Amino acid sequence: MLQTIIVAAGEGESQNPLLPAAYDIIWSLVCFVVILFFFWRLVLPRMKKLLDERSAAIEGNIEKADAAQKEAEAALEEYTAQLADARAEAAKIREQARTDAQRIGSEIQAQAQADAERVKSNAQVAIEADRQAALVSLRSEVGTLAIDLASGVIGESLSDDKKATALVDRFLADLEASGSAGADTSGKK
Known part of the structure; x- marks a missing residue:
């Protein structure tokens, strides 16, 4: 076996073992x-087309996302403005309600x-009317009692109504005068 290796090494000295044969290089x-x-022709254009489509889709999605973000920001600004208007309107309504409540x-x-x-x-009118009615009733009762008392003291009947009425009126006027004089002196103390 060693001999075959030596023979093969002797024959191969003309050819470099690191370089393949010329026919292998040509066919390769x-x-x-x-x-x-x-x-x-086939793979590279398809790959380029696929990469272009993917790039376009990504750019389209980025543009859509930017547009959606701008719309969201605009909607947020509009919402904020509407909220501020609603708060101002509510404050106005509350103030109007307070004013109306105070007025009512x-x-x-x-x-x-x-x-x-x-x-x-x-x-006061009813009290005054009751007072007048009580005064009239009291005068008539006091007058009747006074006449009966005077008749008993004098011993004769005082049946003349005009005379009896005049006597009762004079007696009550004297009582009122003495009552008002007593009220004036008690009020001054």
Whole structure:
């Protein structure tokens, strides 16, 4: 076996073992050119088309995203403006409601005051009427009692109505005069 290696080494001295034979290089070059031609004509254009489509899709999506972001910002600004308008309108409505409530409260208070004054004046009129009725009733009863008492003291009947009425009126006038004089002196203390 060693001998075959030595013989093969002796024969191969003319040819470099690192370089292939010329026919291998030519056929490899032909195959490479054919494969390169098909790659250049078929595969490369498809790859370029695919990459261009992908690039266009990415750019389109970026543009769509930018447009959507601009629309969102515009919608946000519009929403913010509408919200500010709504808040201003709500504040205006609240202020108007407060003003209306104060006005209505003032009107109700004025009406209640007027009603109270009317009730007070009606009560005063009714009290005055009751006082007058009580005074008339009291005069007649006091007059009757006074005449009966005077008849009992004198011992004779005082049946003359005019005379009895005059006597009762004079007696009551004296009582009123003495009552008002007593009120003046008690009020000064």
